[in-house]
Amino acid sequence: MRNLLVTICYKGTAYHGYQVQKNAVTVAEKVQDAVERVLGRREDIVGCSRTDTGVHANMYCFHMKTEHSIPCERLPGALNTFLPFDIAVLSCREVRPAFHARYHSLGKEYVYKIFNSRIRSPFWEGLAYQYPYALDAETLDRCAQRFLGTHDFRAFCAAGGDLHDTVRTITESRVAREGDLVTYTVRGDGFLYKMVRIMTGTLLLAAAGRLAADDISVILETGDRSRACRTAPAHGLYLNRVFYNEADF
Amino acid sequence: MRNLLVTICYKGTAYHGYQVQKNAVTVAEKVQDAVERVLGRREDIVGCSRTDTGVHANMYCFHMKTEHSIPCERLPGALNTFLPFDIAVLSCREVRPAFHARYHSLGKEYVYKIFNSRIRSPFWEGLAYQYPYALDAETLDRCAQRFLGTHDFRAFCAAGGDLHDTVRTITESRVAREGDLVTYTVRGDGFLYKMVRIMTGTLLLAAAGRLAADDISVILETGDRSRACRTAPAHGLYLNRVFYNEADF
Numbered sequence: 001m002r003n004l005l006v007t008i009c010y011k012g013t014a015y016h017g018y019q020v021q022k023n024a025v026t027v028a029e030k031v032q033d034a035v036e037r038v039l040g041r042r043e044d045i046v047g048c049s050r051t052d053t054g055v056h057a058n059m060y061c062f063h064m065k066t067e068h069s070i071p072c073e074r075l076p077g078a079l080n081t082f083l084p085f086d087i088a089v090l091s092c093r094e095v096r097p098a099f100h101a102r103y104h105s106l107g108k109e110y111v112y113k114i115f116n117s118r119i120r121s122p123f124w125e126g127l128a129y130q131y132p133y134a135l136d137a138e139t140l141d142r143c144a145q146r147f148l149g150t151h152d153f154r155a156f157c158a159a160g161g162d163l164h165d166t167v168r169t170i171t172e173s174r175v176a177r178e179g180d181l182v183t184y185t186v187r188g189d190g191f192l193y194k195m196v197r198i199m200t201g202t203l204l205l206a207a208a209g210r211l212a213a214d215d216i217s218v219i220l221e222t223g224d225r226s227r228a229c230r231t232a233p234a235h236g237l238y239l240n241r242v243f244y245n246e247a248d249f
Numbered sequence: 250m251r252n253l254l255v256t257i258c259y260k261g262t263a264y265h266g267y268q269v270q271k272n273a274v275t276v277a278e279k280v281q282d283a284v285e286r287v288l289g290r291r292e293d294i295v296g297c298s299r300t301d302t303g304v305h306a307n308m309y310c311f312h313m314k315t316e317h318s319i320p321c322e323r324l325p326g327a328l329n330t331f332l333p334f335d336i337a338v339l340s341c342r343e344v345r346p347a348f349h350a351r352y353h354s355l356g357k358e359y360v361y362k363i364f365n366s367r368i369r370s371p372f373w374e375g376l377a378y379q380y381p382y383a384l385d386a387e388t389l390d391r392c393a394q395r396f397l398g399t400h401d402f403r404a405f406c407a408a409g410g411d412l413h414d415t416v417r418t419i420t421e422s423r424v425a426r427e428g429d430l431v432t433y434t435v436r437g438d439g440f441l442y443k444m445v446r447i448m449t450g451t452l453l454l455a456a457a458g459r460l461a462a463d464d465i466s467v468i469l470e471t472g473d474r475s476r477a478c479r480t481a482p483a484h485g486l487y488l489n490r491v492f493y494n495e496a497d498f
Contacts, residue, residue, distance in 0.1 A: 009370070009371060009372075010371055011371040011372055011374075056372075076368065080368065080369065085369065085371060085374045086371040086374065087371060088368050088369055088370065088371055089368070090368055119325065119329065119337050119338070119339055120329065120334065120337055121258070121337065122258060122259055122260040122334060122335040122336060122337055123258075123260055123305075123376065125260075125334045125335065127372065
């Protein structure tokens with residue numbers, strides 16, 4: 001039995017997230033449809049992460065076990081023929097049988113895109129959060145740095161998330177502006193349910209002057225979620241990278 | 250009677266071009282719908298240019314005569330409230346009664362976006378021409394320079410265009426790559442029917458080795474359209490700027 005690690009990207013607008021659900025069209029379902037067409041069997045695919053409805057991915061990984069002998073270099077082109085335009089297979093590599101796309105992930109990087117202009121852009125609709133009020137990227141960046149390090153992020157987990165183990169380590173957390181586009185980049189060993197969107201929402205509260213950088217540290221220390229109560233919309237969020245240890249392949 | 254010069258941008262995917270047509274939804278019709286909601290009258294609007302089905306605009310201008318007293322600074326926000334997400338009013342200024350958005354245009358700049366990667370991007374679908382074959386931007390740029398200057402562009406006019414006066418002056422014509430995105434920028438005093446798309450298609454023939462830079466000069470000199478026979482698809486094209494003389498306002 002071969003084990004294939006497949007990397008895809010997708011525009012999440014039309015999907016109820018990545019993972020297969022009953023009664024809702026998802027990215028995984030579309031991928032499995034294509035797999036069935038190419039390999040003649042509806043193989044199970046195991047994703048690196050859940051993603052919410054409307055969230056995008058510049059890079060998403062899944063593993064798939066198959067007896068099929070298709071060469072890795074031919075699989076992306078073959079699958080893309082049967083995929084809708086908003087999902088694309090980027091690459092495929094064979095990995096050892098025990099490799100698991102989720103368990104072996106060392107961490108992930110997300111970017112959250114904010115189109116910050118008084119007037120909405122037709123071109124960023126659905127692809128960035130259109131935020132019309134003044135945003136000082138430097139202030140946001142200073143606040144974002146408070147997330148760096150190992151903290152208990154229970155205040156940044158949405159209701160319905162697992163609160164069993166809420167300690168995470170953030171290794172990158174920065175905000176930068178390029179023209180009207182403000183991007184928050186955050187990298188960590190793992191993320192709680194809606195954590196990046198709540199972190200971004202909290203940064204936007206800071207931008208609006210309703211929170212100071214020190215308040216973010218206080219929220220992290222106390223775990224008081226009532227103060228980190230804004231969740232930025234899903235359509236600004238992109239899973240940007242998934243990290244693995246080459247040795248695990 | 251006031252004369253207002255209004256600047257808009259739009260994503261052309263859903264529209265049969267700018268200009269009002271019977272039996273087809275167009276940008277101008279949507280703008281007039283919004284004007285009617287805001288001003289209480291369906292004022293005539295006179296655009297700076299026609300655009301083809303699916304073509305986008307980062308900047309498009311029209312003028313509109315009205316007796317309404319709405320301040321210029323309030324009009325964009327008011328119209329945007331009634332416009333669909335893929336059209337946005339950027340600004341408005343009052344101009345002299347004789348000003349005409351088309352006749353007073355000194356020239357225009359277009360950009361043509363090519364997403365040049367072996368694998369299609371879900372995010373550029375409809376917003377760039379997805380071209381999977383090798384493209385050398387420097388070769389294209391050398392070819393593009395042949396368009397500079399004053400030439401008879403009859404070979405670069407699609408059937409149905411007016412062949413009465415086909416001499417145009419191109420003041421900028423360059424190709425640049427940024428990652429997978431190759432952009433052709435062309436500025437001139439005017440453009441024939443589908444001229445930029447045929448110019449781009451010709452550059453792509455050159456990229457494929459089916460035409461040399463010298464051939465472009467020959468086509469311009471002879472007007473032999475049989476050699477400039479490829480029209481790049483509409484959805485990669487953006488009207489980028491419209492130029493006016495400040496004195497004409």
